[in-house]
Structures are given as structure tokens and as C-alpha cells.
Amino acid sequence: MSDTTPQLPPGPDAPVTSPAIGRDEWVARHLDRRLPPRLGILHERLQNVPWFAWLVLFVAAASLLPAITSSGYVRRVGFDTVLYMLLALGLNVVVGWGGLLDLGYVAFYGVGAYSYALLDSPHYDIHMWSILSIPLVVLIGAIVGLLVGLPSRRLSGDYLAIVTLFFLQLFQTVATNGDQMFGHNVTGGANGLLNVDPLDIFGHDIAVQHEGVFAVAYYFIALGVFAVVFVALRFVNESRTGRAWRSQREDPLAAEVMGMPVNWLKLTAFAFGAAVAALSGSLFAALNASVFPLTFYFVLLITVYTMVILGGQGSQAGVVLGAIIISVLLELLREPSHARDLFYVLLGAGLLLTFKLSRRLAIVAAATVAFGFAAHAIADAIDHSWVAGTAGAWASGWVIVPERLASWVAPVSYVALIAAALGLTLVRGLLRTVLLVPVLYLATFVWENVMLAKPEPTRYIVLGVILVALMIVRPNGLLGEKRVEVV
Amino acid sequence: MSLLELRKVTLSFGGLRSVSELDLVVKEGEIVSLIGPNGAGKTTVFNLITGVYRPDDGEILLDGRNIAGLAPHRINELGVARTFQTLRLFLNMTVKENVMAAAYARTRAGPFRAMLRTPGMRREEREIERLAQERLAFFGERLMGYRWNQPAYSLSYANRRRLEIARATATRPRILLLDEPAAGMNPAETHEITELISRLRKEGGYTILVIEHDMHCVEGCSDRVVALDHGVKIAEGPFEKVATDPKVVEAYLGLGGTARK
Numbered sequence: 062m063s064d065t066t067p068q069l070p071p072g073p074d075a076p077v078t079s080p081a082i083g084r085d086e087w088v089a090r091h092l093d094r095r096l097p098p099r100l101g102i103l104h105e106r107l108q109n110v111p112w113f114a115w116l117v118l119f120v121a122a123a124s125l126l127p128a129i130t131s132s133g134y135v136r137r138v139g140f141d142t143v144l145y146m147l148l149a150l151g152l153n154v155v156v157g158w159g160g161l162l163d164l165g166y167v168a169f170y171g172v173g174a175y176s177y178a179l180l181d182s183p184h185y186d187i188h189m190w191s192i193l194s195i196p197l198v199v200l201i202g203a204i205v206g207l208l209v210g211l212p213s214r215r216l217s218g219d220y221l222a223i224v225t226l227f228f229l230q231l232f233q234t235v236a237t238n239g240d241q242m243f244g245h246n247v248t249g250g251a252n253g254l255l256n257v258d259p260l261d262i263f264g265h266d267i268a269v270q271h272e273g274v275f276a277v278a279y280y281f282i283a284l285g286v287f288a289v290v291f292v293a294l295r296f297v298n299e300s301r302t303g304r305a306w307r308s309q310r311e312d313p314l315a316a317e318v319m320g321m322p323v324n325w326l327k328l329t330a331f332a333f334g335a336a337v338a339a340l341s342g343s344l345f346a347a348l349n350a351s352v353f354p355l356t357f358y359f360v361l362l363i364t365v366y367t368m369v370i371l372g373g374q375g376s377q378a379g380v381v382l383g384a385i386i387i388s389v390l391l392e393l394l395r396e397p398s399h400a401r402d403l404f405y406v407l408l409g410a411g412l413l414l415t416f417k418l419s420r421r422l423a424i425v426a427a428a429t430v431a432f433g434f435a436a437h438a439i440a441d442a443i444d445h446s447w448v449a450g451t452a453g454a455w456a457s458g459w460v461i462v463p464e465r466l467a468s469w470v471a472p473v474s475y476v477a478l479i480a481a482a483l484g485l486t487l488v489r490g491l492l493r494t495v496l497l498v499p500v501l502y503l504a505t506f507v508w509e510n511v512m513l514a515k516p517e518p519t520r521y522i523v524l525g526v527i528l529v530a531l532m533i534v535r536p537n538g539l540l541g542e543k544r545v546e547v548v
Numbered sequence: 549m550s551l552l553e554l555r556k557v558t559l560s561f562g563g564l565r566s567v568s569e570l571d572l573v574v575k576e577g578e579i580v581s582l583i584g585p586n587g588a589g590k591t592t593v594f595n596l597i598t599g600v601y602r603p604d605d606g607e608i609l610l611d612g613r614n615i616a617g618l619a620p621h622r623i624n625e626l627g628v629a630r631t632f633q634t635l636r637l638f639l640n641m642t643v644k645e646n647v648m649a650a651a652y653a654r655t656r657a658g659p660f661r662a663m664l665r666t667p668g669m670r671r672e673e674r675e676i677e678r679l680a681q682e683r684l685a686f687f688g689e690r691l692m693g694y695r696w697n698q699p700a701y702s703l704s705y706a707n708r709r710r711l712e713i714a715r716a717t718a719t720r721p722r723i724l725l726l727d728e729p730a731a732g733m734n735p736a737e738t739h740e741i742t743e744l745i746s747r748l749r750k751e752g753g754y755t756i757l758v759i760e761h762d763m764h765c766v767e768g769c770s771d772r773v774v775a776l777d778h779g780v781k782i783a784e785g786p787f788e789k790v791a792t793d794p795k796v797v798e799a800y801l802g803l804g805g806t807a808r809k
Binding site: 293296297299300301302303304305307308311312314315316317318319320321322323329333375542543544545 | 598599600619620621624625629630632636637638639640641645648649650651652653654655657658659661662663664665669672673676699701715716719
């Protein structure tokens with residue numbers, strides 16, 4: 062039929078075939094150039110799923126956690142994870158959107174926790190309703206944020222980092238010595254504040270323990286708060302305030318000249334982050350019924366920063382994902398029985414990321430295990446006690462685990478592993494692939510014999526290794542947008 | 549009626565006089581070009597007008613009001629917008645957001661109204677978006693459709709220059725300061741920029757002060773030319789007069805230039 066249809070002369074709306082001024086061929090034809098049909102369309106469709114659909118899906122999935130397990134421990138970990146998610150969302154405002162390196166962030170978390178503890182505890186015998194005290198705590202957090210921001214609003218980068226770090230130290234000092242503040246006991250000093258009230262609904266306490274198990278209510282409250290904070294911050298980010306925050310992050314001078322009051326914007330970003338941190342702090346204090354100064358210190362600061370950087374600063378979904386990964390990882394690594402297998406999962410994932418699904422992946426994996434079996438057999442032949450120790454299910458038969466480790470083995474193998482891993486970065490091509498096999502084997506040996514025995518330092522070492530590896534592969538974090546610093 | 553007037557504006561950096569007792573008048577609806585060799589102080593004049601630098605002495609009057617010493621964002625609010633010689637876009641934001649961000653000073657909804665998404669805030673947001681689309685549409689298809697949601701760093705050099713102009717106009721200025729809009733452009737693009745400057749006045753109603761090195765561009769678009777050298781005004785008037793002025797030729801080519809002539 063179509064070839065018999067008479068050709069109509071091109072109308073005024075017909076596409077222009079000759080290049081014209083103001084016309085852009087690249088834009089006009091971009092659809093022809095997208096990825097191979099199905100993959101490209103799928104990719105675009107996934108990108109077009111609105112954020113609130115993902116949020117609803119996520120919150121719905123997260124609400125199923127208490128239904129899946131009745132373990133109080135798991136629920137408690139879930140609650141802590143949601144708190145971390147909140148903290149990461151707040152830090153994302155300051156660092157991700159505001160571009161302000163705020164190293165005093167966890168002090169605001171502490172300010173929130175202490176404020177709640179003072180408003181709801183026998184310390185001053187004030188027992189405010191949660192519905193009043195929590196908004197008050199958020200307000201206090203925001204005001205303290207503004208006050209800390211005021212002297213530092215003209216600073217940026219390293220200078221701001223130092224000033225805020227100083228504030229964290231100041232908070233520590235005040236909280237630790239606050240039991241003799243001008244002769245008054247305000248913060249309880251190193252002993253902290255105890256017997257803090259749980260959350261309540263108009264005066265009716267919500268017990269933290271329900272029949273001896275962690276109460277689900279707290280998990281749901283935290284999840285609800287998280288959803289509200291997520292949406293609220295999202296809306297702010299998509300408003301003129303959010304655009305101005307990000308503009309001054311990109312180029313403060315250009316933003317100022319384009320009519321944006323940069324100093325004020327920095328202050329508000331600071332205050333918003335501080336308010337979210339304070340809100341999380343009040344939930345923390347209510348759940349734990351006590352606050353101590355040392356909770357709000359460097360380890361927590363580094364952990365929250367790791368979450369934001371790993372997930373991708375600037376992306377809300379990213380920092381939430383980062384918080385979940387880090388929080389769950391830290392918890393799994395605490396328990397050697399969980400951590401044992403986790404190592405092999407991480408190792409496999411790392412190899413998969415490096416080699417994709419290629420033949421080299423299979424060769425390296427097979428060679429490592431074969432190398433292991435050979436080494437194991439030789440060690441067994443020389444002295445059976447060298448392999449008589451108990452290895453994990455994944456390691457039995459090929460990783461050498463002696464019955465009793467000579468005292469020199471641990472430090473030597475540990476240092477050798479670090480040296481070998483660093484040395485590996487200096488060689489290229491086939492040699493690297495070949496040398497990877499003994500290094501991987503050494504890593505499994507160190508893991509089974511040295512690191513598993515000391516879970517507390519190990520968790521942070523593993524975290525550091527993951528962070529280093531990921532920052533090399535994806536400098537913008539898991540879900541962070543590609544970014545350019547200077548062009 | 550003069551929209552912008554500089555009276556004996558002086559600025560020194562240490563012992564160096566960058567701008568010296570400069571008088572400059574730009575009338576409403578005029579296109580004035582500022583020319584001069586490198587280091588003449590042209591961009592410094594822009595920095596003084598926009599409040600990036602505070603003059604040591606002298607007055608800068610916008611519509612009769614002294615704006616010297618005000619914060620840059622206040623000066624922008626009063627109706628002065630500029631582009632930068634070395635592009636300063638918000639690179640990691642989308643093309644549309646770059647323009648929308650510039651509507652900040654002309655809009656009111658704060659973060660709390662944004663959280664609640666009040667009807668007023670949403671109306672304002674729609675207006676900002678419409679404004680951005682309109683400003684980007686000024687450049688034909690170049691910054692349209694697909695490009696709106698692309699990050700600014702993905703744009704070509706010429707398109708970045710166009711986006712800077714779009715961003716500056718989104719602040720709804722009365723006077724537009726363009727700092728070398730044709731720098732780094734090829735001849736066809738330079739020609740397009742020349743036409744664009746005229747269109748900006750005709751369709752946008754802006755008064756324009758432009759720094760430009762490309763003499764075809766200066767000749768094609770400006771009503772009046774002001775030549776600077778070492779921070780001092782050395783010539784002023786229509787293009788033909790300024791271009792042949794011995795002082796200007798000397799500033800560009802040195803004394804030998806006039807001698808060979």
C-alpha cells in the first residue's frame with residue numbers, strides 16, 4: 062500500500078534537512094544513538110521510575126523485617142541501621158549538597174541526644190512529652206548548627222574542616238567535664254546521663270522491651286521518621302534552596318553574582334544537617350535510656366562519612382544504601398561465625414567486579430584453589446599438625462590452618478600480605494594476574510589464622526579495604542552521579 | 549537617562565593601580581563595548597560593577613543609586629547580571645537547573661514551604677521552570693529538549709558560553725555584562741554571537757556592556773566603544789573613531805605601530 066501513496070510536498074512542520082543556525086543535529090538525532098534497543102530502553106525506563114516509587118518500595122520491604130524474624134537482635138540491628146540512614150541523610154545535606162566539609166557533624170548528634178536526655182530524665186526531673194521534646198531538640202540542633210556556622214560561614218574546604226573538628230572536640234570536653242560546670246552537674250560527665258525516658262505517646266511510655274524482646278514499635282517509629290525526613294529533604298533539594306545550595310557548592314563566586322546569598326545558604330545547609338543529626342540523637346537517647354560522651358566521637362564520625370562516601374555523596378538513595386551496607390557489614394563482622402563466610406563472598410564479589418564474567422576470572426579462582434590444595438597437601442605431608450586447625454566450611458581442605466600458630470607467623474604473614482598487595486599494584490598485565498594467585502591465597506591464610514581471631518580491629522580494617530577498593534573503581538560512590546571537579 | 553554610571557572609580561592592588569579614576573556611562577537600551585589590550589583592567593571593571601571588588605574611591609550608580617560596596621547578590625537583585633570570561637557554570641548540575649538556580653533572587657518560597665510543597669511554592673516552581681525553558685529556547689534547539697537534563701559539564705565549549713548567557717538573563721537583569729562572549733569561538737560562532745547580542749537587546753530589552761577582543765564582533769554589535777589601557781580610559785565614541793584613534797593603536801601595537809603607519 063505504502064508505495065502507492067502519493068508523496069505529499071513537505072509542509073512547514075517537516076523536519077529541516079539542511080543544517081540551520083540554532084539547530085543542533087546531535088540533539089535532533091540522539092534517539093538513534095542510544096544503547097542497543099532493549100538494553101537502552103530498559104535503562105531509560107529504570108531511570109524514569111520516580112524516586113517516591115523506590116522509596117515506597119523500600120519502606121514497604123523494610124517494614125517486613127519484623128515479620129520475617131522475631132529475633133530481638135536483628136530488630137535492634139535494624140533500628141540502628143535506620144538511625145545510621147538518618148545520620149547519613151543529614152550529613153548528605155551538608156557535605157553532598159552544601160559541599161561543606163563538616164567534621165563536627167556527630168557533635169550535633171550528641172547535642173540532640175543530650176538535649177533529649179536533659180528534657181526527659183530524672184536528672185532535672187523534667188519529663189516532657191516526646192511530641193514536644195523532639196521538635197524542641199530539633200530546634201536546639203538547628204540553632205547550635207547556626208551558631209557553629211556563624212563564625213565559620215566565610216570558610217570553606219580545609220579551614221572549615223579544622224574549625225568544625227575543633228567544635229567536635231569542644232563538645233567532647235564540655236560533655237566529659239560538664240559534671241562540674243560552674244559548680245553544677247549538667248551533663249553527668251564521663252558517667253553520662255542515665256535513666257532517660259523512652260518515647261511516649263502523650264505521656265504513655267512506649268516500652269523499649271516487649272516481653273523481653275526489643276519492641277518493634279521503635280523500629281517502625283525510626284522507619285517512619287526516616288521516610289518523613291527523606292521526603293522533606295528531597296523536596297528542599299528540588300526547590301530553589303536546594304538548587305542554591307548546590308550552586309554555591311559548584312562555584313561560590315558565580316552563585317553570589319547570580320543573586321544567591323552564599324553565606325546565608327551555607328548557614329542554612331549547616332543548620333539543616335545539624336537538625337537531622339539532633340533528631341537522630343533524640344531517638345538514640347530514648348532507645349538506649351542513657352547517653353555517654355564517648356559515643357559521639359571519631360569512630361562514629363568516620364563511620365558516617367564512610368557511609369556517605371561509599372554510597373555516593375549528593376545522592377539520597379546512595380547514602381541510604383551506604384548506611385545499610387556499612388551498618389550491616391560492621392554487625393556481621395562483629396561475629397566471627399558470620400564474618401568467616403563474608404570474607405569469601407566479598408573476595409568473590411571483588412574478583413567478579415575486576416574481571417567481569419571472563420575466562421580469566423575462572424582461571425584465577427581455579428588456580429587459587431588449586432594452589433591451596435597443593436600447599437595444603439605439602440604441609441600435611443611434612444607435619445600433620447600444620448593443617449590440623451579448624452577452618453571454615455569454605456576454607457577446609459585448601460587453606461592451611463595450623464593447630465597452633467607460632468607467634469611469629471601472624472605478624473610476618475600480615476606484613477607480607479600488605480607488602481604483596483602493594484607490590485601487586487606496581488606490576489601490570491599477565492604478571493599481575495599470575496602473581497594475584499599466591500596473594501589471594503595469602504589473604505585467605507591471613508584471614509583464617511590472624512584476622513578472624515581479632516574481630517574488633519578486623520572489622521574496621523575490612524571496611525577500610527572495601528573503601529579503598531571502591532574509591533578506585535567508583536570514585537563517586539555506588540549511586541553517586543559522575544562528577545567533574547575542575548574542567 | 550544613564551542606567552549605569554561610574555564616577556572616578558579607582559581600585560589598587562597593593563601598589564598597582566588597576567583602575568584609575570574611570571568615568572563610564574551606559575544609557576538605557578545601549579550596547580557599549582569595552583576594549584583594550586590584555587591587562588587593561590576590563591574584567592576588573594566588571595568585578596567592580598558586580599560587587600566582587602569594592603572600589604577604593606569613586607561611585608558606581610545604578611539608576612542613580614550608589615551600589616559601590618554592596619554584596620554581589622544584592623547588586624544582582626538590583627538588576628546587574630554578568631557572564632565570566634573563564635566560564636563559571638555549575639558544572640555538576642543540569643542545564644535547566646543552572647538557569648533555574650539563577651531565579652533565586654526573584655523568588656520567595658523558603659525551605660519550609662518547599663517541605664510542605666504549598667500551592668504557592670509549586671506555582672512559583674512552575675514559573676521558574678517556564679522561565680528557564682524560555683531563556684534556553686532563546687538559543688534555538690541548541691539547549692533544548694534532551695539537553696535540559698544533561699549535566700552542564702557535558703556541553704561543548706560554545707554551548708557553555710550560551711548557557712552562561714541564558715543563566716545571566718534568568719536573573720531578570722536590566723543591564724547585562726558580557727565578558728568576552730566570543731572568546732574561543734570559531735568565525736561562524738562569533739558571527740552568531742554578534743547577532744545574538746543585538747537580539748538580546750531587541751527581544752530581551754537588556755542594556756548591554758560587553759568586553760570583546762574580536763573587532764568584527766565589536767563593530768557589528770556596539771553603539772559605542774570605550775577603550776581602556778592600564779586602567780585609564782583612552783578613547784570613547786563610535787567604532788570607526790575609536791579603532792583609528794592613535795592612542796588605541798598605540799596601546800595595542802606599541803609606539804612602533806604608529807610610526808610605521
